Amino acid sequence: MTAKKLLIFFLLTISFHLYFSQEAIIKDDKVLLDGKQILKVEKINISQYSFFSMKDDEEILLYRYMDNETPKYVNDDYFILNFLTEKVKIESTDIAKIANFMNSRKGMEKLIRWLIKERVLSHDGELNSERVAIFKEKYDENITERTFR
Secondary structure (H helix, E strand, O other): OOOHHHHHHHHHHHHHHHHHHOOEEOOEEEEEEEEEEEEEEEEEEEEEEEEEOOOOOOOOOOOOOOOOOOOOOOOOOOOEEEEEEEEEEEEOHHHHOOOOOOOHHHHHHHHHHHHOOOOOOOOOEEHHHHHHHHHHHOOOOOOOOOOOO
């Protein structure tokens, strides 16, 4: 009887997760959230993306992957999220948050879902200034300032 209750609880939990999860897709230079366009995106190269507001076509976020000039050694790699309109730069080595090594577009979709989950980005594609500051406190590792060159 306990196994049956556990199975029902497990299935119920999964169904809630699937129901409330959002589908973020990048297609044709558009960021779509549940089918509605919230941002424009430009792939500059495999390691750099720009995201633009739908309101005024202003660049709000620049993503850049840095290999730290050591392409064969990945333990020192990091990424930069530059929230341009907020004048906030975040550098982090937590590549697992957005990593998808076979497809950079999938990695950017993961990034958008992460920003929405953290409420940095609203469901309408607007940046939340307060949440950007909290996001910086949580994830910024300030790599450039503590790296010797």
